[in-house]
Amino acid sequence: MAALAPTKMLGTRLNFAGSSTYATAAPRAQKIVSLFDRFKSKPAPKAKPAPVTSTAVGIDDELAKWYGPDRRIYLPNGLLDRDEVPEYLNGEVPGDYGYDPFGLGKKPEDFAKYQAFELIHARWAMLGAAGFIIPEALNKYGANCGPEAVWFKTGALLLDGNTLNYFGSSIPINLIVAVAAEVVLVGGAEYYRITNGLDFDDKLHPGGPFDPLGLATDPDQAALLKVKEIKNGRLAMFSMLGFFIQAYVTGQGPYENLCAHLSDPFGNNLLTVISGAAERTPSL
Numbered sequence: 001m002a003a004l005a006p007t008k009m010l011g012t013r014l015n016f017a018g019s020s021t022y023a024t025a026a027p028r029a030q031k032i033v034s035l036f037d038r039f040k041s042k043p044a045p046k047a048k049p050a051p052v053t054s055t056a057v058g059i060d061d062e063l064a065k066w067y068g069p070d071r072r073i074y075l076p077n078g079l080l081d082r083d084e085v086p087e088y089l090n091g092e093v094p095g096d097y098g099y100d101p102f103g104l105g106k107k108p109e110d111f112a113k114y115q116a117f118e119l120i121h122a123r124w125a126m127l128g129a130a131g132f133i134i135p136e137a138l139n140k141y142g143a144n145c146g147p148e149a150v151w152f153k154t155g156a157l158l159l160d161g162n163t164l165n166y167f168g169s170s171i172p173i174n175l176i177v178a179v180a181a182e183v184v185l186v187g188g189a190e191y192y193r194i195t196n197g198l199d200f201d202d203k204l205h206p207g208g209p210f211d212p213l214g215l216a217t218d219p220d221q222a223a224l225l226k227v228k229e230i231k232n233g234r235l236a237m238f239s240m241l242g243f244f245i246q247a248y249v250t251g252q253g254p255y256e257n258l259c260a261h262l263s264d265p266f267g268n269n270l271l272t273v274i275s276g277a278a279e280r281t282p283s284l
Contacts, residue, residue, distance in 0.1 A: 059220045066227045067091050073098040094223065095230035119204055122233020129236045132243055135166070136255040144168040150253035151243070249273060 065072055069090070073080060074097040085098035088105055093115060105111035132151045139149035145166050154164070158175040165171065173181075193203055200206040205226060207216055216222035243254045250257055250273065260268040 059224075063220060063223060066094065067096075067223065071096070094226035095234070116204055119230060119233065122230060122237060125236035125240050126233055129239050129243070132240075132253070133255055136253045140255065140259075148253075150247075150256070152247050152253075 064070060069082070071091045073082065073085060080098075082098075086100055086103070086106070088108075088111060089096050089098045089100060091098075104114055135143075135145045135149040135154070136151070139145040157164070158173075158178060162174075163170055164173055192198055196203050198206070200208070205216075205222070207222070211217075216225055246252070246254060246257050252260075257268075266272075
């Protein structure tokens with residue numbers, strides 16, 4: 001008598017038409033398979049991926065570019081011998097290119113002092129450069145940040161007794177209030193920095209609450225970020241000097257100067273301004 005005997009093979013349910021002999025043999029085969037399953041070795045556990053460390057992504061090579069005796073210096077090899085770099089510029093601090101023509105950092109105490117001065121001025125310059133450009137650019141595209149929102153004209157408004165205007169809203173801050181706020185806030189911050197009132201291990205790079213995004217939790221990444229900060233800060237200080245000179249020569253803000261140059265690069269550039277070919281209205 002024919003019968004259908006269900007069985008399993010490789011996890012797939014199959015139906016075979018056959019005799020009752022096959023139907024009775026199927027359970028025995030299943031028992032044999034179950035018996036050998038006991039002796040199967042368990043699969044080896046998957047190896048956990050190695051944690052990504054700074055060294056794994058080549059951070060050591062990157063650090064060697066900016067720190068240590070083989071770091072980059074202010075002139076390429078061939079134009080400057082590394083033996084000519086002063087001994088006290090040994091590549092331990094961020095942004096050390098071996099450049100100190102006046103020997104200002106010969107004394108360790110002077111070195112630390114000038115390093116702090118440079119970093120503080122660099123941070124202020126970065127904030128100032130953004131404050132010079134952003135309001136003028138926003139005002140040009142209809143943000144209503146005052147009559148012209150040019151940095152030196154905004155200061156003139158305060159001198160004339162007016163208040164600031166941002167996005168169409170008047171801010172009741174006159175010159176006296178602005179100066180008082182600057183003395184209290186900036187002076188207080190400098191006092192705590194000098195006296196280390198918050199008990200930081202590094203007064204120049206405190207981290208902690210001043211690193212809310214946790215960008216500098218890794219020491220190697222923090223070292224690279226210090227280099228980026230001082231490089232951008234030095235660029236910002238030169239930019240601020242350029243903004244001052246441009247305002248004196250052209251009577252315009254930095255964003256207006258940029259737009260004029262981009263609209264006519266050959267007609268509005270440094271050479272045309274010096275030669276008097278470019279139209280300009282000095283007003284300072």
